[in-house]
Amino acid sequence: MSPDKRSDNTGSSSWGGVSSLAPPGGTARTDIDRSCGIPLLALFGGAALWLVVGSVFSLLASINFHAPDFHADCAWLSYGRLQPAADDALLYGFCLPAGLGVVLWLLARLGQIPLRGAIVPIFAANLWHLGVFVGLLAIFIGDSTGFTWLEFPRGGSVPIFFAYLLLALWAMMNFAGRSDRTLYPSHWFLIAALFWFPWIYSVANLFLVAWPVRGVVQAIIGWWFANNLTLVWTGLVGLGVAVYFLPKLSGRPLQSHYLALFAFWTFILFGPWCGVPAGAPVPAWLPTISTVAAGLLLVPLIILVVMTWRTVGFIKLECLAGGSYAFVRLGLGCFRLSLLLLIVMACPHLGRVLNFTWFGPAETQLRLYGFFALTMFGAIYYLLPRAVGFEFPFPRLVRVHFWLSLAGIVLLVAPLAIGGVVQGLKLQNPDLAFRESTQATLPFLRISTLGLLFMLLGNLLFFVNIMGLTLRWKFALAKKFIAFVKSPLAMEGAKS
Numbered sequence: 270m271s272p273d274k275r276s277d278n279t280g281s282s283s284w285g286g287v288s289s290l291a292p293p294g295g296t297a298r299t300d301i302d303r304s305c306g307i308p309l310l311a312l313f314g315g316a317a318l319w320l321v322v323g324s325v326f327s328l329l330a331s332i333n334f335h336a337p338d339f340h341a342d343c344a345w346l347s348y349g350r351l352q353p354a355a356d357d358a359l360l361y362g363f364c365l366p367a368g369l370g371v372v373l374w375l376l377a378r379l380g381q382i383p384l385r386g387a388i389v390p391i392f393a394a395n396l397w398h399l400g401v402f403v404g405l406l407a408i409f410i411g412d413s414t415g416f417t418w419l420e421f422p423r424g425g426s427v428p429i430f431f432a433y434l435l436l437a438l439w440a441m442m443n444f445a446g447r448s449d450r451t452l453y454p455s456h457w458f459l460i461a462a463l464f465w466f467p468w469i470y471s472v473a474n475l476f477l478v479a480w481p482v483r484g485v486v487q488a489i490i491g492w493w494f495a496n497n498l499t500l501v502w503t504g505l506v507g508l509g510v511a512v513y514f515l516p517k518l519s520g521r522p523l524q525s526h527y528l529a530l531f532a533f534w535t536f537i538l539f540g541p542w543c544g545v546p547a548g549a550p551v552p553a554w555l556p557t558i559s560t561v562a563a564g565l566l567l568v569p570l571i572i573l574v575v576m577t578w579r580t581v582g583f584i585k586l587e588c589l590a591g592g593s594y595a596f597v598r599l600g601l602g603c604f605r606l607s608l609l610l611l612i613v614m615a616c617p618h619l620g621r622v623l624n625f626t627w628f629g630p631a632e633t634q635l636r637l638y639g640f641f642a643l644t645m646f647g648a649i650y651y652l653l654p655r656a657v658g659f660e661f662p663f664p665r666l667v668r669v670h671f672w673l674s675l676a677g678i679v680l681l682v683a684p685l686a687i688g689g690v691v692q693g694l695k696l697q698n699p700d701l702a703f704r705e706s707t708q709a710t711l712p713f714l715r716i717s718t719l720g721l722l723f724m725l726l727g728n729l730l731f732f733v734n735i736m737g738l739t740l741r742w743k744f745a746l747a748k749k750f751i752a753f754v755k756s757p758l759a760m761e762g763a764k765s
Contacts, residue, residue, distance in 0.1 A: 299655075304383035305374045306656040308390035310739055312370035313649055315398040317732040319362025320642070322405075324725040326355035331718040335711050345409050353420045354408045359637060360418065360499070361429060362401045365466075366394065367645040368506040369436045372459050374652050375513060376440050379455065380447025386439065393435035400428030416477050416487075418495045426474055430467070437463045454529035458509030461537060462502055469497045485551050496544025499633060500611070503641045504536060504604070508573075510648050511601045515581055518594040518651070524579035532572040539565040543611065547620035563615030570608045577601060591671030596647030599675065603639030607632055610686070622697060627710060628689025631682045638724065639678045646670070646731065653738065659745070662737035666730045673727030680720030688713030 330351035332339050340346040377384050384390070404425025407413065413420040421429065440463060444456075473494035476482050482490065516523045523529060542562035545555045581598070610632040614623050623629070650667055654660050661667065688710040695706035 298378070301377050301381065301383050302374070302652070302655040303658060304385070304387065305377055306658070306742070308373060308384065308387050308394060309370045309653060309656050310742065311391050311394035312366045312373075312397075313653060314735055314739055315394065315401075316363045316367040316370070317728075317735040319358045319398070319401055320728045321725070321732050323355050323358025323362055324721065324728045326351050326358060328718065328721045328725055330355055331714065331721050335714045335718070344411070350409055350411070350413075353413060353417075354405050356418065357408065357420055358401070358405060359642075361404065361421070362398075364503060364637060364641050364645070365429075365433070366397055367649065368462075368503070368510075368641070369433070369440075370394075371510055371645060371648045371652070372463065372506065373436070373440050373443070374656065375455060375459060375510070376444050376447075379449065379453055379513075380444060381449045382443060382447050384439070384443055385446075389435055390439050393432040393439075396428050396435075397432035400425045400432060403428065414478050416473075416491050416494075418498055419473055419477060419491070423474075423478065426470075426478070430470060430474075433466060433470075437467065453513070454523065454526060454533070455509045455513040457530070457533045458505045458512065461533075462505035462509065465497065465502050465505060469494055469502070488549070489545065489551060489555065492544040492546075492549075493541075497541050499637060500543060501537065501540045503637065504540060507600065507604060507641045507644045508532070508536070510644050511597055511604075514593065514597045514648060514651065515577070515601070518592075518597065519581045521580055524576060528572055528576045528579075532569045532576065535565070535572070536569040539563075539568070543615065546624045547615070547617045548624065560615045560617060560620075563612050566608055566612060570605055570612075573601070573605055591668030593647040593651040595671055596643045596650065596674075599671075600640050600642075600644035600647065603635055603643065603678065607636040607640060610635065622693035623689055624693075626689035626692040626696070627685040627713070628693065631685035631689060634685070635678065635682045638674075639682065643674060643678075646674070649735075653735075657738060657742050659738060659741045661734045662741060663730075663734055666734055670727045670730040670734075673723050673730070677720045677722075677724030677727060680723060681717045682720075684713040684716040684720070688717075 329340075329346060330348050333346070333348040333351060344350070373384060373390065400421070402425075404421030407422045407425060408420050412422050414422055419426075441460075444460065473490060476490050477487060477494075481487065512523065512529055539562045543559050543566070545551065545559035547556050547560060549556050610628075614620055614628065614632065650661070691713070692706050692710045695701050695709055696703070
C-alpha cells in the first residue's frame with residue numbers, strides 16, 4: 270500500500286488527510302473535527318495548566334538545588350518534594366492527557382468518522398485532572414510512594430487509571446467503527462500506545478504499591494516501568510503524531526510505508542528492554558540485556574533519520590516561522606538526539622562515568638519536553654482551531670513560544686549534559702572529595718535554571734492561547750444560547 274495524497278482545507282496537498290468533501294459513506298472533515306471540540310478543550314485546557322504548574326515547580330526545585338537556603342524552613346518547598354511534583358505534573362499532567370487528546374482526534378480524522386458520545390471523554394478528562402491534583406497534593410504532604418515516575422498514591426493513581434481506560438475505550442470504539450478501513454502508519458504507533466499504558470501502569474502499581482514485592486525486584490520493576498512509560502509510550506504516541514503531521518504539513522508523501530513499519534517493530538522490540546543501568550546491584554544478565562537493547566535502538570534511530578530525510582529533506586525556511594511544522598520537526602530531531610544520548614549512557618565504559626550524574630536528567634528532559642511536548646504543541650496548534658471553529662486569539666505568540674521553547678531546551682539540556690560529564694569524571698577520581706564534584710556542577714546548574722525560566726515563559730504563552738481560545742468558544746456559545754432564548758420572544762411580539 271502506498272500512502273495517498275489528499276487535499277486539505279488549507280489548500281495544501283498532504284498525506285493521510287481526509288477530504289473536506291465526504292466520500293461515499295464518509296463524513297465531512299469539519300463535522301469530524303467539531304465532534305472532538307469539547308473533549309479536546311477539556312483535555313488540553315487542563316494539560317496546559319498543569320504544564321505551567323510543573324514548570325514553576327521545576328524552576329523552584331532547580332533554585333533549591335544550587336541555593337539550599339531558599340525556603341529551607343518550608344518542607345513543602347524542599348527539593349525532595351518539588352522535583353517529583355514537577356516531573357509528575359509534566360508527565361501525568363501534560364504529556365498523557367495531551368497525547369490522548371491528539372490520539373482521539375487523529376483516529377477520528379484517519380477513520381473519517383465523528384467522535385460519538387463526547388460526554389464520556391469529557392467526564393474522563395475531568396476525572397484525569399482530579400487524579401493529578403490529588404496526586405500532586407499527596408506528594409507535597411509527604412504521602413508519595415517513593416518510586417520514580419510512580420509517586421502518586423492510590424488516591425491519584427486510581428482516577429488516572431480509570432480515566433485512561435475510558436479515553437482509550439472511546440478511541441478504540443471510534444477506530445473499530447471507522448469508515449476508511451485503511452491502516453496508516455500512524456495507526457500502528459497510536460493503537461499500540463493505547464494498550465501499552467494500562468499494562469505497565471497496572472503491573473507497576475500492583476507490585477510496587479498495592480502488594481509490594483520485596484528485595485531487588487522492586488528496583489527492577491521500577492526501572493522497567495519508568496523506561497516503558499517515558500521512552501516507549503511517549504515514543505509511540507510522539508512518533509505516531511509525527512508520522513502523520515510531517516507529511517501533511519510539508520505537502521510530501523511519507524517515505525516510506527515500509528520504513529515506518531520497520532521503525533515501529535524495531536522500536537517496540539528493543540525499547541522495552543532498556544532502563545536497567547550498567548553496574549546495578551542485580552543479576553548481571555539484566556544490565557547486559559538492557560545494554561544490548563539500548564545499542565540495538567540504533568536501528569530505529571537510523572531508520573527515522575533516513576525516513577525524515579527522504580520525506581522532508583533539509584530544514585526549510587518554514588521552520589523559522591515557528592508554526593506547527595517547526596514544532597513537530599524540532600521535536601522529532603530532539604527524539605533522535607535523546608536516543609543517541611540513551612545509547613551513549615548504555616555503553617558500559619561510558620555508563621560508569623555518566624550514571625548517577627546530571628547527564629541522565631538531561632536525556633530525560635530532552636525526550637519528554639524536547640520531543641514529546643514540542644510535538645504535542647505542534648499538533649495542538651494545528652488541530653484545536655479546526656476542532657473548535659475559532660483561531661487562536663494571539664497567533665503571533667505561537668512563534669514566540671517556539672523560540673522560547675528552543676532556547677529553554679538548549680539552555681537546560683546542554684549544560685546538564687556537560688555538567689554530568691564533568692561530574693562523572695570527578696567522581697571517578699579517588700583523590701577528589703565528593704564535595705568537589707558537586708561544586709563543579711554549580712555553574713551548569715545555574716545556566717539550566719535560566720533554561721527552565723525560558724521554558725516557563727513559553728508554557729505561559731501556550732496556556733494564554735489555549736485559555737483565550739476556550740473563552741472565545743464559550744462567548745460564542747453564550748451568544749447562540751441568548752439568541753435561541755430571544756427568538757421565541759421575538760416571534761411572540763410579532764404576533765401580538
